[in-house]
Amino acid sequence: MTHSTYLNEESQDDLMSRGFARRDLARIAAVFGVGAVAASIGRPAWASGGVPDPAPTAKVRIGANECWTGPLAPGALAATKMVSQGNRYSPQDQRGDFIKAVMAVENVPYDHVAPWPGSSDPLCRSVITFCSPTKGLVTADPTFELAGRTAAWLGAPVKAVPLTADYTHDVKAMLAANPDAGLYYICTPNNPTGTITPLADIEWLIANKPAGSMVLIDEAYTHFAGVPVASYLAVKHDDVIVMRTFSKLFGMAGLRVGYIITNPKNIAKMMRYDGGMQSGALPVTSIACATASLTAAPLIAARRAQMQTARGLTLDHLKAKGIDVKPTNANMFMIDWKTKKASEMQAAFRKESIEIGRSWPIWPTVSRVTVGSSAEMKAFCTALDKIVA
Ligand SMILES: Cc1ncc(COP(=O)(O)O)c(C=O)c1O
Structure with missing residues (x-):
């Protein structure tokens, strides 16, 4: 081929x-x-079809799994200080400093880390590098669709395997769906359910898949969950990629930083045409922000606690109204409206200037709602009381 x-x-x-x-x-x-x-x-949903994005005009934006606030204070300060040195491609070794911060936090070797502008690019590239018309993608349903859409674009066969009854990835069914896939995509916590697939299940998949098939573990929301992470798997096994982004808890979606942890051979394959300059060179302001944020452990824990408080008050409110909410461990939750279409409910909230998330085709009556600040979630509850009497 x-x-x-x-x-x-x-x-x-x-x-x-x-x-x-x-x-x-x-x-x-x-x-x-x-x-x-x-x-x-791979474009964000709001960028499709020339339709203006309604979210920027909404008073409460809890539709896109962004953080309700900007970067952690040390990150914002580091970025601001870096602006005046923006004339240099690399004023000092910002990229190296970032990788060293990742090494310290994740306990991984230097050559296993590659920074990116967010995680969408390495996600698309993983599919393009390891899938083909004869090497398919196995993903979950529902999950973040970018991997599936990229594989479909590529002409690679896609198997989307329903989550288990506990909303985790059904790794045995995923392997059975295509025992010789190019890539198995695991999103944990999963977008849109916020649920975690146990590391033991992921280890089972790695141990049982054929040599040469890759496992991509997307941990975009892991800082909101505060659970043990999969980095060690990407050091132990040559055929595992762990992916992170600063677009979620770190409040840096527009600043565009992410990284992967994987064997350097995989990084070289994914960079095969540009040696890393094109996709690996990041704005020095953004990378300085990410370095200072990643190591701010107490602030990360405090932001996670803020999210948990806001999520708790919302889930209590929904429960008191007898509304069905699926279990979650991250900054999003799924509401099953049962008799109403999720698109109708999104439109109803939009009238209240609240932008909630969308649904997934497998569950047309279920909306994804992102956890915002406590004030935003109280506004959501007030609107809910108006819409659902
Ligand atoms: C699971 C998951 N992975 C990756 C991404 C990509 O985000 P970014 O490119 O901003 O890192 C998202 C964005 O919503 C996501 O939900």
């Missing part, structure tokens, strides 16, 4: 209509692949 098979017909036609020769397609497939995915399939 050639790299050009990674491009669908439309992409190939597009490239050739722009003057590329057929022989160029193999060389540029990976570059174009990541760019095209980021530009179309």
Whole structure:
């Protein structure tokens, strides 16, 4: 198989209509692949179809799993100080300092860490690097769809396996669904359910999948859960990638920082066309912010506690009204409206200037709601009382 098979017909036609020769397609497939995915399939939901994003005008924004507030204080200070040195690509060794902070917090070697602008890019690249039309993706349902959409774009077969009754990843069914997949995608805590898949189940999958298949563990929300993390698995096994982002608890979604932990051979494969400059070079302000934030353990714990307080008061309110909420360990929860479509409920909250999240096709009456500040969640409860008498 050639790299050009990674491009669908439309992409190939597009490239050739722009003057590329057929022989160029193999060389540029990976570059174009990541760019095209980021530009179309991987774009945030609000960026689709030219429809204006309603969220920025809402008084309460609890729809996109962002943090209710900005970076932790030491991070904001570090970013501000860095602005005046923005003339240098690397005023000091900001990238190295960041990796050293990751090493300290995660207990992983330097060469196993690669920083990225958020985790969407390495997520798309993992799929593009390790899946193909003959090596499929196995994902969960419901889960964060970017991996599945990227695989579909690539022409790789996708199996989406329902969560267990406890809303964890059904690793045995995932392996059975495709015993020789290119990549198994595990999101824990899972988006949209906020539920955790036990590390023992992930270890089982790693031990039982065939050599050469990758396991991608997306821990975007782990700081909100405060549970043991999977980093050690990416050091112990060559075929595991652990992925993190600063877009959630760290309040840096717009500042764009994330990292992966994996064997350096995998990092080299994912960077195969640019040696890391294109995707690995981050704004020095953002990376300084991330370094100072990652090591602020007491502030991380305090923010997690704030989220738990806000989540607790909301879940108590919903329970008192007899509304069905699924269990969660993260900054989001799923409400089953039972007789109402989630899209109708989203529209009703929008009228109250509250932007809640969407639903997933498998559960059309279930809305995902992000936990905001306590004040925002009280506003949500007030609106709820109005909408659901
Ligand atoms: C599970 C999960 N992974 C990855 C991402 C990507 O986020 P970012 O690119 O901001 O790191 C998100 C964003 O919502 C997510 O929910």
